[in-house]
Amino acid sequence: QKEVEQNxxxxxxxxxxxxxxxxxxxxxxxxxxxxxRQYSGKSPELIMSIYSNGDKEDGRFTAxxxxxxxxxxxxxxxxxxxxxxxxxxxxxxSGGSNYKLTFGKGTLLTVNP
Amino acid sequence: NAxxxxxxxxxVRRRGQEARLRCSPMKxxxxxxxxxxxxxxxxKFMVYLQKENIIDESGMPKERFSAEFPKEGxxxxxxxxxxxxxxxxxxxxxxxxxxxxxxxxxxxxAGSRLTVL
Numbered sequence: 001q002k003e004v005e006q007n008x009x010x011x012x013x014x015x016x017x018x019x020x021x022x023x024x025x026x027x028x029x030x031x032x033x034x035x036x037r038q039y040s041g042k043s044p045e046l047i048m049s050i051y052s053n054g055d056k057e058d059g060r061f062t063a064x065x066x067x068x069x070x071x072x073x074x075x076x077x078x079x080x081x082x083x084x085x086x087x088x089x090x091x092x093x094s095g096g097s098n099y100k101l102t103f104g105k106g107t108l109l110t111v112n113p
Numbered sequence: 114n115a116x117x118x119x120x121x122x123x124x125v126r127r128r129g130q131e132a133r134l135r136c137s138p139m140k141x142x143x144x145x146x147x148x149x150x151x152x153x154x155x156x157k158f159m160v161y162l163q164k165e166n167i168i169d170e171s172g173m174p175k176e177r178f179s180a181e182f183p184k185e186g187x188x189x190x191x192x193x194x195x196x197x198x199x200x201x202x203x204x205x206x207x208x209x210x211x212x213x214x215x216x217x218x219x220x221x222x223a224g225s226r227l228t229v230l
Contacts, residue, residue, distance in 0.1 A: 042223055043223045044204070
């Protein structure tokens with residue numbers, strides 16, 4: 001069973017702090033990694049994708065990938081209360097297609113004003 | 114430009130009844146995907162459809178579940194003779210490009226939450 005693991009949280013950080021969200025995956029051959037944000041009762045929204053080892057930055061968000069450790073993380077700088085949501089890590093397993101994402105259960109982030 | 118539209122947003126059924134969930138993809142999108150999120154679980158792929166074709170149904174339970182995407186109208190996920198274990202959030206996603214396109218991005222709807230009493 002190819003799995004994606006996330007701490008369920010809740011992760012609570014003060015406004016302005018850095019929120020660090022972590023994800024590990026079991027399929028060593030995975031090549032594509034995604035972070036989705038999901039507000040309660042709303043649709044998952046893609047916020048970052050990463051395919052190569054290292055860091056990828058987009059505004060206040062930085063995704064980090066370490067394939068040797070089978071680890072992907074999302075950093076949110078200058079956290080805002082509007083960042084409070086569940087963050088879903090998703091992976092395309094080796095041999096899979098772009099539509100067949102394997103999701104973690106999500107980490108609930110709360111940013112306190 | 115409306116996003117992926119799903120209805121109903123909430124559906125309550127008694128055991129043994131049928132549930133029909135509808136999904137209208139984004140304008141210009143011809144690829145539809147259904148995912149299911151059981152309580153305390155991550156989203157899991159169920160089926161991928163194009164107009165009038167089921168491309169990949171490897172994630173669909175073998176019995177009671179079916180999906181279609183007709184030439185006209187929304188995609189429909191149908192669950193016959195529902196059981197309590199079918200209670201979940203069912204998410205539809207759509208994309209413009211073929212799945213293996215490097216630019217392919219799945220856009221999700223807000224989900225349909227099925228409760229089986």
